[in-house]
Amino acid sequence: MMGTFKDRVGSLLRRSVSLEQVFSRVRDYKFSMGTSALCALFEAVVVVLEEDFYIDIGFDESAVFRFMFLFGVTALFSETCFMGKKWLKLLGLFSGVILSGLITCFIGVGRESLLFGIKGVFFYKKAQELMAGCIFLMLVLTVYFCYRKETARFEEYMLNLLVNWLIVFSMYVILLIGTGLVCSCVDTLFFGGGSSIVTVSWILLSGFFLIPGGILALNGRNRAAKDLLMTPVQYVLSLMAVCALVSVYVYAAGILIRREFPSNEVFSILTTLFSLGMPIWMVSGSLLKESRYSRLMASLPYVFAPLILLQIYSIAVRIGEFGLTPNRYVGVMMIVFEGGTLLCWHLGRSRMENVLLIMSGLIVLAFLMPGVNRCRLSERQQQAWLKKYYQAAQKGESLSQQEYNRMWEAYFYLKERTPKGMAGGYDDYSVDILQKAGEGLVEVDGQQNALGKVDRYSVHGCQLVGGFSVEGFKTMHMLEEADEQPEPDFSAFRFRLRGTEEEITVDISDFAKKAMEYIETNPKADKEEISGYLRSFNRIDVGQGRILYINHFQISYDKGIQDGKDYFKWGGVRNISAIMLSSGEDAVEVSGN
Known part of the structure; x- marks a missing residue:
């Protein structure tokens, strides 16, 4: 009896110690976890007010969420880097408030408004770029400084981190299912199935469990991680990565034999192969016991190295053909990162955490460095081309x-x-x-050749509505395009009432068909000629006492024969607006987004 009592007391004490460790880590990250909880509460309140009580909160909730999210990332970075250093941590948090506030304010500037004599779209773009760079940089450095507090090797730490995140996410999914079932019953029994209680529960679960759990996993030690994942890494993922590597080499050999230009997908395929394969090869080559298989896995990064030349050729050709863009700039940075990672693997395999520092430096260069970041360098190169060839x-x-x-x-x-x-x-x-x-x-x-020809057609009609009679009509609304899909469906085209989020769907396919037929028959028609023709049939009766006038219609597309087959592809600018007249009390029957 006494032995059983002692065992139970010992078990309770061990649990208390474990809970005390958890609470200690929660205290270490109280600002980042608290921000996560506040974000969830805020979003939950917004959902309830807007969807259950139909109350417009009267301000841009995305701006508040953006500020809290960015501050949360800054808080996580500060609490990790300056753990145990109170004043430095407070300085980091204060800097996070200022940074988050400035970025949120500049993103919120109207795109067409003027600030310091400069269009608001300039500040919007720059603030977005700064926000992305800061978030990426702080997350990478957070992982790096968390690792520096551990005694395990870098590969083992990353494996532990992956297992911890998988455990947290698995528990999160289970809780999602459970809360979804319970809240669905409550919603059906008490609210007739019309409340947002399920959505609110999932939002709260994300803010109070998923994000804090992911943060705690950064410092969690899971000794079973190696045993849990080593088998699939060793026998499944590694072999899959080898098969993908062989496939790419076969493709590269085919290119050399046939002397073909590599497809656009080659770069992305090789980048994905490196991003997924390199961690697997690192873990297998470093943590497995010394054997022929582990030596094979350790040599795979060298097998990948020649493929970097194919990546360099692929992106160099596209930059030389079409110029530098932010995405191509990131592609170049990815090649540099791959080379730096292979160099670390060759020279300092015991210090592979340096790849995080390389990544941090490239993020600073691509997003934050004035004059040479991805946007500014792309602008300068494209400006030089345009000026040179235009003149x-x-x-x-x-x-x-x-x-x-x-x-x-x-x-x-x-x-x-x-x-x-x-x-x-x-x-x-x-x-x-x-x-x-x-x-x-x-x-x-379009690869114009003997098998066909592809032409670019552009329809641009503006100010199609002049004077018209409003007798018998009670309301009028200005409509702007709400359909953001690259391929428009003119038979059910979505318009948005200007200044609101309300939408209406209208069949304008007959109008669009006539416009396209006209430009294909008269490809040299100018804007005035096109507008004059479109005005003759821009009035559309949509029923229920409603008349729609197309006021602006601008589309572009490619059409013709390619490789002996019919070819059609939407492209270029699309801008469609209209005016709606209604004889009823309500302007239109609308539906929210």
Whole structure:
């Protein structure tokens, strides 16, 4: 009896110690975990107010969530780096408040408004880039500093971390299912199935369990991790990675034999292979007992190394053909990271945590470094191309098709994708040069050859509504396009009532068909001619006493024959707006997003 009592007391004491360790780690991360809980509470309240009580909270809730999320990441970074250093931690938290507030304010600036004489879209783009860079950098460094507090090897720590996260996520899924079932019963029995209680429970579960659990897993020690994952890593994932590596080598050999240009997918495939394969090879080559198999796994990074040359060739050709863009810049940084990782593996296999420092440096360079970050460097290179080829064409110099393509790509990139709209300085020149460049681009993308020809068609009709009678109508609404899909469905086209989130679906397929037929029959028609034609049938009766007038209609698409087959692809700018008149009391029958 006394022995049983002692065993139970000892068990309770051990549990108390374990709980005390958990509570101690919670205290270490109280700001980041507290922010996670506050985010969940805020989102839950917003959902209840808007969906259950139909109350408009009157401000942009995404701005509040963005501030709290960014501060939470900053708090996690500060609490990890400055654990036990009270004043440094407080300084980091205070800096996080300022950083989060500034980024949130600049992202919230209206895109067309002016701030310090500069369009708001400039601050919006720059703040987004800064936010992404800060988040990536702080998360990577958080993992690095957590590892530095451990005694295990880097590969073993990452394996432990993966197991801990898998355990947390598995428990989260189980809790999701359980709370979903319970809350569904409550919703059905007490609210008739019309409440948001299930959604709210899942939001709270994410903020109060998933995020805190993931944070605790950073410092968790799971001795069973190696035994749990070593078998699938050794016998399943490693062999799958080897098979993928062999497949890529076979493909590369085929390219050399047939002397073909590598497809666009090669770079992404090789990047994915490295991202998934390298950790597996590191773990297998470092943690397995010395054997022929472990030596084989340790040599696989060297087998991958020659494929980096294929990546370099693939992205260099595209940069040379179409210029530098932020995505291609990141591709170059990925190649540098792969090379740095292989160098660490070769020179300092016992210090593989240095790959996190390499990644941090590349994140700073790509997102945060003034003058050479991915956006600024892309803008400068595209500006140089546009200026060079445009001025040459204006002087009447002969340009190759490739040079016309480069000019069009540069113009489109600067006009559509940069915060300043840097191509605007060239809008005063003749459009004939750009039109020719655009046609040349379609020929290259469409692989124009003896088997066919692909043409670019652009329909642009504006100010289609002049004067019209409003007799018999009670309400009028301005409608703007709500359909953001790359391939529009004109038979059920979605409009949004301007200034609201309310939408209406209208069949404008007949209008679109006539517009496309006209431009294909009259490909040289200018904007005035197109607008004059579209005005003759821009009035659409949508029923229930409602009349819709198309006011602005702009679409672009490629159509023709490619490789002996019909070819059609949407592309370019799409901008469609309309005016709705209604004879009823309500303007339109609408549905929320």
